[in-house]
Amino acid sequence: MADRYLHFTGTAPGRFLTKRLRLPQPAELRRWSIEHPFLEGDLLHLTAADPLPGLADVLSRMGPGLRPTETVRESSRPAAVVVDATGVATAAALAEVHAALHPVVRSVADCGRVVVIGAPLAADDHHQAAAQQALEGFVRSLGKELGRGRTAQLLRLTAAEPAESTLRFLLSPRSAYVSGQVIEVAGTEATAPASWDHPLAGRTALVTGSARGIGAAVAETLVRDGAHVFCLDIPRSEEELTRTATRLGATALPLDITAPDAADRITEALGDGGGLDILIHNAGITRDRKLANMQTERWSSVIDVNLDSVVRTTDALLKSGTLREGARIVATASIAGIAGNVGQTNYAASKAGIIGLVRAMAPRLTEQGITINAVAPGFIETNMTAAVPLFIREAGRRMNSLGQGGLPVDVAETTAWFASPGSGGVTGQVVRVCGQSLLGA
Structure with a gap:
């Protein structure tokens, strides 16, 4: 959704008026x-x-x-x-x-x-x-x-x-x-990619929740940087997922990441001798309610998709060897997991859990040259935030040092940096993509 205020402040009348009103x-x-x-x-x-x-x-x-x-x-x-x-x-x-x-x-x-x-x-x-x-x-x-x-x-x-x-x-x-x-x-040595213009050339990536929004932007950015990408999303989004994958020259993988055999089916889709160099956990849902009004299903579905499936799938892909030595794992947290948010005890718990997962796994994966990090988006301009009531949406946009909402590509660029072979010294990190939001640290 267009940020009309941002556009207005870029005009001569807008600059004059906002300066006079100290906006x-x-x-x-x-x-x-x-x-x-x-x-x-x-x-x-x-x-x-x-x-x-x-x-x-x-x-x-x-x-x-x-x-x-x-x-x-x-x-x-x-x-x-x-x-x-x-x-x-x-x-x-x-x-x-x-x-x-x-x-x-x-x-x-x-x-x-x-x-x-x-x-x-x-x-x-x-x-x-x-x-x-x-x-x-x-x-x-x-x-x-x-x-x-x-x-x-x-x-x-x-x-x-x-x-x-x-x-x-x-x-x-x-x-x-x-x-x-x-x-x-960390560390004193680094492995530079063959080309800084295409640092992911020859690498295979999987991006969950990539039919649209942030996930689609991540897939597009990884493709731009040279990776072959498998785009995964739930079967009921197969049509949109296929369109996204076709546009990018990627491979569509309609699959519910919460399925008990999800990791096995991912490995099967990669083919004989296939493996993953980059695993991006982007799939996520919200089921907002204050705790006093939150039904069990709303709690369990968010924890299952946003956190438990990430833990299960990562463990299984590591155990099977599908995640290659030197792989990059990037999971999606949120500033809600850092600062909390009214009506999001389930969502904030799941995203804080991602932070704990990243920090605990990072030192254990170092011997295999595998890194694991998290991006923590703030207010990002997506279909979901476009549905937020006007005044809440405007507050989300302005309550950061840059005075505006981010774009899906901002999360994607941060993810691609984590995924680079040159980022081997970056692990266990949680980087907020939020324009320095006033919420959280």
Whole structure:
């Protein structure tokens, strides 16, 4: 559904009126397109305390549109600013972060990016842990201050090379609706894809709930990045599922993911010698009611589809070896699972369960090179949110730092980053795709 307010604020009368009335003035976000696949402008690389070895080399590979520099060019508005704060180990050293960003933050271009690079918290050094944790509050607050479509993230690293995939995502139009997030990249080694333009070439993916909406957008994005995709949805959506799969050059798989033999049928559909490199758990339902009015069926159906089927299917595909070594698993959580929501005790429980699943499985899958992560969407413009009453819909759109709803492709781009072979150091992470919603952390 079109966001008429966003369109109005982009007109001259709209800018004048909203400014006079002190109403939100969201900027139209610059998302990835074939014509504009990269941010364009200066990439300002600043350092607070000791620099992280190799970071400058990684930043030099961010794309042809970005020009790395360590000094502000005259009359330049940098498209992105990266502040290396990995060496900040005391409260006093935080002054160097302020000193680096304070003179340049106003000059960041509309829809630009600010990424602060931090280090993991040291369990044996409370001074370092305090200073590095302070960066989280700093970045979350900065994301709420920037405005004009600009975003801020905190990226925790121990080495620069494993972060290339993540930096390519954060410093690109693909991350337009991701802001105020804290992401940790583990390890010191990375496997770059053969082509950053088609990082999923030669890989096989399964996307559940992909007949329409977010699932269809995820399937389309994975196909764009080179994967062969199996689109799965319930049999009663077979006609729409087939249309989506045909349009994408994918394979339709009409199947109820809650069926006891769902994993076996997925393996069978892949064919002899087939296997999965990417498993995307997107299928989900809502059956909203306040707990006092919630019937048992409403509770159990949501838990079964949104959580239990994810656990069962993942376990079975791992046990059978259908999920190959080095596979990527991405599950869909929600900001409702982080912050809760009135009338959604069942839905919030199921999505919080996804977060627990991801965090518990991640360390156990590391030996196989398998990663598992979750996306947590906020207000996304879909048929479901279009049916929400007007005033509630408008509140959902505006209650975030970017002042607008996200699009299905925003969730898809985040999922594709998780799915990349270059994202092997990213596991156990929950990234909100919500424009930095006021709900939750």
